[in-house]
Structures are given as C-alpha cells and as structure tokens.
Amino acid sequence: MEQSNDERLWRIARKRAMFKKSLYSYLVVNAFLWAIWWVTTGRVEGSQAYPWPVWVMLGWGLGLGFQYFGAYQGTRQDLASEEFKKLKEKE
Numbered sequence: 001m002e003q004s005n006d007e008r009l010w011r012i013a014r015k016r017a018m019f020k021k022s023l024y025s026y027l028v029v030n031a032f033l034w035a036i037w038w039v040t041t042g043r044v045e046g047s048q049a050y051p052w053p054v055w056v057m058l059g060w061g062l063g064l065g066f067q068y069f070g071a072y073q074g075t076r077q078d079l080a081s082e083e084f085k086k087l088k089e090k091e
Helices: 002-040 053-073 076-090
Strands: none
Touching (some): 002 053
16 A cells, blocks of 8 residues: 555656646746747837737647646546545545
8 A cells, every 4th residue: 555655656746847847848938939029029119019929828838737737636536536535534
C-alpha cells in the first residue's frame, strides 16, 4: 500500500513540475510575442494594429488550463477513489 502511495505521489509531483515548466514557457514566449507585436505596430499614436498574440495566448492558455486541472485537481480515477474512501468511512 505504501509503495502505491509513493508512486501516486511521484506521479502527481511530475505532473505539477511539468505544469510549472509549461507555465514558465507560456509566460516567456507570450511576453516575447507581445513585444514583437508592440515593436512592429510602429508605436504610432492612434495606431489600430490587430493584437494577434491574443490568439496564441487563448489557444495555449486553454491547453495550460487542462494541464493545471490534471496536475492540481487529479484525474477522474483519483477523484473517484477519494469519494469511495469517504463513503467507506461513513459506513
């Protein structure tokens, strides 16, 4: 039992570490893309340049949201086993 708990904790730790790496990459790359957009708009007063980095942020952010849920909220199996434990304790 202790062996399986250790394996589960390692799996969770790896997921969380990967999420943190992905979040860092997301922030760095998107900051770079926004800097490119800002420089290429010419910074002309009244310029109405289309903010294309928004699409990258939305698409990648959606994937990052799913990764966050998997890392911090657990899988369906984890949630089901927690509910099972609660029900067993109530008996």
